[in-house]
Amino acid sequence: MRRLFSKVFxxxxxxxxxxxxxxxxxxSDLLLPGVMSILRSLWLERIQIFHMTLFxxxxxxxxxxxxxxxxxxxxxxxxxxxxxxxxxxxxxxxxHPLPGIAILPIxxxxxxxxxxxILFVIIFSAVWPLINHFYxxxxxxxxxxxxxxxxxxxxxxxxxxxxxxxxxxPHILGGIRTGWARAWQASVAAELVFGAAGGNGGLGWFLYKxxxxxxxxxxxxxxxxxxxxxxxxEYIVFTWVEINTVRKWKTxxx
Amino acid sequence: xxxxxxxxxxxxxxxTSEGKEAVGVxxxxxxxxxxxxxxxxxxxxxGKSTLLRCIAGFEKINDGNIYLxxxxxxxxxxxxxxxxxxxxxxxxxxTLKQNIAFAMKAVKAVKSDEIMQRAQNNLELVGLSGxxxxxxxxxxxxxxxxxxxxxxxxxxxxxxxxxxxxxxxxAFSRKAMHHMLLKVWNKTKVTxxxxxxxxxxxxxxxDRIIAFAPGCILADIKNPLERPRVRETALYRNFFSExxxxxxxxxxxxxxxxxxxxxxxxKLISV
Numbered sequence: 344m345r346r347l348f349s350k351v352f353x354x355x356x357x358x359x360x361x362x363x364x365x366x367x368x369x370x371s372d373l374l375l376p377g378v379m380s381i382l383r384s385l386w387l388e389r390i391q392i393f394h395m396t397l398f399x400x401x402x403x404x405x406x407x408x409x410x411x412x413x414x415x416x417x418x419x420x421x422x423x424x425x426x427x428x429x430x431x432x433x434x435x436x437x438x439h440p441l442p443g444i445a446i447l448p449i450x451x452x453x454x455x456x457x458x459x460x461i462l463f464v465i466i467f468s469a470v471w472p473l474i475n476h477f478y479x480x481x482x483x484x485x486x487x488x489x490x491x492x493x494x495x496x497x498x499x500x501x502x503x504x505x506x507x508x509x510x511x512x513p514h515i516l517g518g519i520r521t522g523w524a525r526a527w528q529a530s531v532a533a534e535l536v537f538g539a540a541g542g543n544g545g546l547g548w549f550l551y552k553x554x555x556x557x558x559x560x561x562x563x564x565x566x567x568x569x570x571x572x573x574x575x576x577e578y579i580v581f582t583w584v585e586i587n588t589v590r591k592w593k594t595x596x597x
Numbered sequence: 598x599x600x601x602x603x604x605x606x607x608x609x610x611x612x613t614s615e616g617k618e619a620v621g622v623x624x625x626x627x628x629x630x631x632x633x634x635x636x637x638x639x640x641x642x643x644g645k646s647t648l649l650r651c652i653a654g655f656e657k658i659n660d661g662n663i664y665l666x667x668x669x670x671x672x673x674x675x676x677x678x679x680x681x682x683x684x685x686x687x688x689x690x691x692t693l694k695q696n697i698a699f700a701m702k703a704v705k706a707v708k709s710d711e712i713m714q715r716a717q718n719n720l721e722l723v724g725l726s727g728x729x730x731x732x733x734x735x736x737x738x739x740x741x742x743x744x745x746x747x748x749x750x751x752x753x754x755x756x757x758x759x760x761x762x763x764x765x766x767x768a769f770s771r772k773a774m775h776h777m778l779l780k781v782w783n784k785t786k787v788t789x790x791x792x793x794x795x796x797x798x799x800x801x802x803x804d805r806i807i808a809f810a811p812g813c814i815l816a817d818i819k820n821p822l823e824r825p826r827v828r829e830t831a832l833y834r835n836f837f838s839e840x841x842x843x844x845x846x847x848x849x850x851x852x853x854x855x856x857x858x859x860x861x862x863x864k865l866i867s868v
Contacts, residue, residue, distance in 0.1 A: 485683070485685040487681045487685050487686040490655060491688075491700075494675065494677075495700055495703040495704055495752065509690040510689075512690070592689045592690045594690070
């Protein structure tokens with residue numbers, strides 16, 4: 344209860360500072376819309392925002408899922424031979440620093456303007472940090488635990504599923520967190536650059552339209568929704584998973 | 598009691614990171630009888646842990662053969678279960694009971710409806726009956742090692758391989774662990790090979806002591822003392838001096854740097 348109270352207090356404080364800055368600076372709604380006009384825009388556009396949010400979540404969910412599967416395959420490959428681990432380390436060094444949005448031109452060339460291109464950019468943005476975290480996680484498993492597994496006659500996929508996966512779970516969770524954030528960034532960025540095809544778009548497309556029509560309160564409303572989803576997923580999904588796994592086992596510090 | 602484990606001319610070589618060959622274990626032969634409790638003692642880096650790892654099947658040996666019950670050992674298996682020195686060998690995501698149940702399920706040695714009861718029995722055996730639902734982080738170092746022993750016994754190994762299992766514990770809990778281990782050994786009659794650098798620990802526990810120097814056996818001595826062993830007696834001190842003497846005469850000319858080339862510490866590469 345006290346924590347909820349302090350959070351509400353924090354939000355109100357930010358809103359007050361926001362309004363104060365607007366009043367003191369004398370900014371117009373076009374440059375810095377007031378809190379109330381942002382909320383009004385949010386309310387007026389609620390149906391459109393709702394559909395676009397669903398679209399965004401769906402495409403990010405698919406992209407992240409594909410990226411996780413690819414990352415698992417890459418990590419297994421990296422563990423099945425010295426050559427593969429070197430190749431994957433090199434590929435990671437080359438492609439991880441490349442912003443996902445930088446391959447958008449190529450994606451459009453290959454897949455055309457539309458959902459497929461955005462999906463490609465999302466997967467590309469999320470897969471490298473995922474591989475990085477998974478691979479690091481697998482390499483930081485205590486040797487004793489792996490050897491107990493081998494002692495029990497486990498090997499290959501069984502060893503991976505029953506011992507390596509839970510033993511590296513703090514890293515895996517960290518990777519999925521980063522992947523989720525990257526996927527969001529990529530989806531919004533891609534839609535901001537070329538919009539959406541056939542009027543079917545996500546929150547990035549919403550921001551694009553609102554900016555195009557100079558409806559700044561709408562731009563902020565869209566950003567607010569993105570932030571709120573981020574907070575909700577962090578507190579509902581990730582924190583819940585953490586409490587029931589790595590925090591329960593004390594494999595990470597609270 | 599018949600012969601259970603047989604090592605014939607076992608050699609295990611390592612390479613240093615510069616490519617120089619270093620010997621882990623060289624031409625080692627000995628046998629272990631069923632139900633026997635033997636200790637392998639020697640200074641750090643003398644290859645005694647490597648030898649244990651070869652028996653466990655974790656290391657591929659370069660030469661020689663190791664037989665368990667007449668069968669050649671090629672890879673790790675639950676018939677030879679290893680207990681490590683580290684306090685991180687329990688799976689932190691499972692409770693003690695689940696840790697033991699996991700092991701039993703993995704080797705499929707126990708019917709599934711008996712697993713939980715067997716896990717409980719094993720915990721009782723090592724004095725942890727009330728701790729089945731605890732997670733490893735909630736336990737002290739000694740309790741963790743007890744639980745590891747309970748888990749090892751649950752799969753019914755023929756040999757328990759113990760690699761300085763109490764090396765991370767303080768003197769008081771070590772004493773309690775010795776007591777517990779002897780009780781468990783008496784009850785289960787499992788064969789134990791115990792690696793340590795503590796001569797007194799070896800005398801207190803084992804029937805037979807193998808003194809190990811870089812790569813090879815210096816002496817293989819039957820423990821002449823009656824159980825329970827009392828450290829204050831003259832016989833005990835005499836036996837201690839005898840063992841100690843073996844190391845003092847044999848380690849005179851040996852370069853201390855070589856001792857540090859332990860497989861663990863110098864990151865040697867298996868060849």
